[in-house]
Amino acid sequence: MTKARRPHRGRKDVTVVSLLLLVLATVLGPTPSSAAGADWWTPTARPAPDSQINVTGEPFTGTDAQGEVRGFVDAHNHLMSNEAFGGRLICGKTFSAAGVADALKDCPEHYPDGTLAIFDYITHGGDGKHDPAGWPTFKDWPAYDSMTHQANYYAWVERAWRGGQRVLVNDLVTNGMICSVYFFKDRSCDEMTSIRLQAKLTYDLQAFIDKMYGGTGKGWFRVVTDSAQARQVIQQGKLAVVLGVETSEPFGCKQILDIAQCSKEDIDKGLDELYALGVRSMFLCHKFDNALCGVRFDEHGLGTAINVGQFLSTGTFWKTEKCTGPQKDNPIGDVAASEAAADLPAGTDAPEYAADAQCNVRGLTGLGEYALRGMMKRKMMVEIDHMSVKATGRVLDILEADSYPGVISSHSWMDLNWTERVYSLGGFVAQYMHGSEGFAAEAKRTDALRDKYGVGYGYGTDFNGIGDHPAPRGADAANPVTYPFKSVDGGSVIDRQTTGQRTWDYNTDGAAHAGLIPDWIEDIRLVGGQDVVNDLFRGAESYLGTWGGAEQHRAGVNLAKGAAATASSAESNPFTSYAPGRAFDGDAGTRWAGDWSDDQWLRVDLGSTQLVKRVTLEWERAYAKAYRIDLSADGVTWQTAWSTTAGDGGLDTARFTGTPARYVRVQGVDRGTDWGYSLYEVGVYSG
Numbered sequence: 001m002t003k004a005r006r007p008h009r010g011r012k013d014v015t016v017v018s019l020l021l022l023v024l025a026t027v028l029g030p031t032p033s034s035a036a037g038a039d040w041w042t043p044t045a046r047p048a049p050d051s052q053i054n055v056t057g058e059p060f061t062g063t064d065a066q067g068e069v070r071g072f073v074d075a076h077n078h079l080m081s082n083e084a085f086g087g088r089l090i091c092g093k094t095f096s097a098a099g100v101a102d103a104l105k106d107c108p109e110h111y112p113d114g115t116l117a118i119f120d121y122i123t124h125g126g127d128g129k130h131d132p133a134g135w136p137t138f139k140d141w142p143a144y145d146s147m148t149h150q151a152n153y154y155a156w157v158e159r160a161w162r163g164g165q166r167v168l169v170n171d172l173v174t175n176g177m178i179c180s181v182y183f184f185k186d187r188s189c190d191e192m193t194s195i196r197l198q199a200k201l202t203y204d205l206q207a208f209i210d211k212m213y214g215g216t217g218k219g220w221f222r223v224v225t226d227s228a229q230a231r232q233v234i235q236q237g238k239l240a241v242v243l244g245v246e247t248s249e250p251f252g253c254k255q256i257l258d259i260a261q262c263s264k265e266d267i268d269k270g271l272d273e274l275y276a277l278g279v280r281s282m283f284l285c286h287k288f289d290n291a292l293c294g295v296r297f298d299e300h301g302l303g304t305a306i307n308v309g310q311f312l313s314t315g316t317f318w319k320t321e322k323c324t325g326p327q328k329d330n331p332i333g334d335v336a337a338s339e340a341a342a343d344l345p346a347g348t349d350a351p352e353y354a355a356d357a358q359c360n361v362r363g364l365t366g367l368g369e370y371a372l373r374g375m376m377k378r379k380m381m382v383e384i385d386h387m388s389v390k391a392t393g394r395v396l397d398i399l400e401a402d403s404y405p406g407v408i409s410s411h412s413w414m415d416l417n418w419t420e421r422v423y424s425l426g427g428f429v430a431q432y433m434h435g436s437e438g439f440a441a442e443a444k445r446t447d448a449l450r451d452k453y454g455v456g457y458g459y460g461t462d463f464n465g466i467g468d469h470p471a472p473r474g475a476d477a478a479n480p481v482t483y484p485f486k487s488v489d490g491g492s493v494i495d496r497q498t499t500g501q502r503t504w505d506y507n508t509d510g511a512a513h514a515g516l517i518p519d520w521i522e523d524i525r526l527v528g529g530q531d532v533v534n535d536l537f538r539g540a541e542s543y544l545g546t547w548g549g550a551e552q553h554r555a556g557v558n559l560a561k562g563a564a565a566t567a568s569s570a571e572s573n574p575f576t577s578y579a580p581g582r583a584f585d586g587d588a589g590t591r592w593a594g595d596w597s598d599d600q601w602l603r604v605d606l607g608s609t610q611l612v613k614r615v616t617l618e619w620e621r622a623y624a625k626a627y628r629i630d631l632s633a634d635g636v637t638w639q640t641a642w643s644t645t646a647g648d649g650g651l652d653t654a655r656f657t658g659t660p661a662r663y664v665r666v667q668g669v670d671r672g673t674d675w676g677y678s679l680y681e682v683g684v685y686s687g
Helices: 011-028 118-124 154-162 176-181 191-212 227-235 264-277 300-314 339-343 366-377 389-401 416-425 436-445 447-453 514-528 530-537 539-552 580-584
Strands: 030-032 045-047 072-077 165-174 221-223 239-247 279-283 381-383 407-409 428-432 458-460 497-499 502-504 564-567 601-619 624-632 639-644 651-671 678-685
Touching: 045 191, 072 428, 072 514, 072 530, 072 539, 154 165, 154 191, 154 221, 154 497, 154 514, 165 191, 165 227, 165 279, 165 539, 176 300, 191 221, 191 239, 191 264, 227 239, 227 539, 239 381, 264 279, 264 366, 300 339, 366 381, 366 389, 381 539, 389 407, 389 416, 389 651, 407 416, 416 428, 416 447, 428 436, 428 539, 436 447, 436 514, 436 530, 447 530, 458 539, 497 514, 514 530, 530 539, 564 580, 580 601, 580 678, 601 624, 639 651, 651 678
Parallel strands: 072 165, 072 458, 165 239, 221 239, 239 279, 279 381, 381 407, 407 428, 428 458
Antiparallel strands: 030 045, 497 502, 564 601, 601 651, 601 678, 624 639, 624 651
């Protein structure tokens, strides 16, 4: 703290003031490090008192022999969610200029014994009671099963970085309805107001850490806005922090009784604002169905509470239907039996759900598709976790049609049957921070896919995200973590972590906070083997590959747009035209429709011979179950480039070896309905 100069008033006054300043500096301010100036990773000054890091050795820098960055990726964390949900759901701060005692203290209403820790027992049962004291005793929190206490204190994040983490995605998160129904709050429930504040505080944290290291740009915590900048930060051995957004009603895009409360203009304005804040990844929906998409349901007690919130926010409960494929959304708990049902208006009957209907009826809306394409235009990464099966399928169809690689599944909320589609696009997958045994088992289940696509793996801790974390396996468990142990790169030694009077041991405490990520990874190595950890250590490179691919993406030129088209037939209608050219006019609201029989075709003349490698088809409800793509140089001799007998409508993308052709024909073989064939748009591309 810098104070203005005062006139000299004699030695006695100067001495008193100096002593007072010295005491304040000792309690609240940064103090010189014993290693000041010797090691770049050690701050020249650190607040005192403060948490210990308990890691020695130099953090690895540079790249490997192949020029790839190394390190772990936490693809889903919430550093600043204590500022969300009205400011009193998550207790404690990530940092405080007033010191650790101010940062790590409980919410006022949790005193004296946690009786009013209401959110904990609504979602988890029990009575929520706990010792509210944080610094310096930490008797009951942070803990692996505490959902409402700060787990991302900056020094704990520092320990994760020292243990090998090199990318951290800070998802700015909130939920206006949870805020409004929660009993305690100290600020507005407006979602975008909270998002702006959390973004600002992330930059403030960067400045807070920079100050310890001697000035702007010198700290280990670096907010990055492009993949090249992230690579540079990691090569320096520092932590690249990416801003994302995970909120239920972005840009005010909620829906009330199925009526959208936002416009395309709102979406464009909102995306521009988020991009200017530095946000580079985003969820289109989260927890509640909104005007953009339907959600993947939460399960059990939390699911019932969220479903009640959905009703209070939108006027509708989740609606389910039988799934049409192997993918499914989660089963919903019994709303009527939940304590959260007490929040429903009198006379409102909670729905019952059939066990064989586990898919959300809501998918990606027209506004949702507009927002998705807006993100693609801005080269942002699309988060598909929390989307319903129907919404996710449509999003992947659109990304595949445009060969857009910027897709992320960051914490196991996507149906696992979609994993290969994500990898084939060039996307990135991270698993929720499950216990080491479960995490290793799931990692091995998808190991062959990572080998096939040559990609690394990530984890999404979801700290401060209202979720459980790995429980302790127990001191008597086989292969316990033995302290101290070496970091994965071998350059650092990691001991038990101490903050104040509390020392955590992963074997008996589990993943109580972000500082225990290295211990959790060591437990994975002991339980699951080195191969799983090696894949995680390649995570930074794969994540940046996905991000870089999105940045470098260029939309393909549709060679067929506006080109001359013919067809075997066109349905006659006195009010509108279903002529062949309607499928090539660039207007998604018009379409070609043929006669109601199987053997129908649609043909386009590209005007000259072009290299054709990809054809996209947007089907109306009258789709083809079996059809093929034929190519011709002269319109007489045809060869089949691609075919399917498993068409299911929607948006299809046919990819094949590049072939010179002037004419492209869609040949229907077997209708999927009693109607004919009908296409909104057909695109033809060289790449």
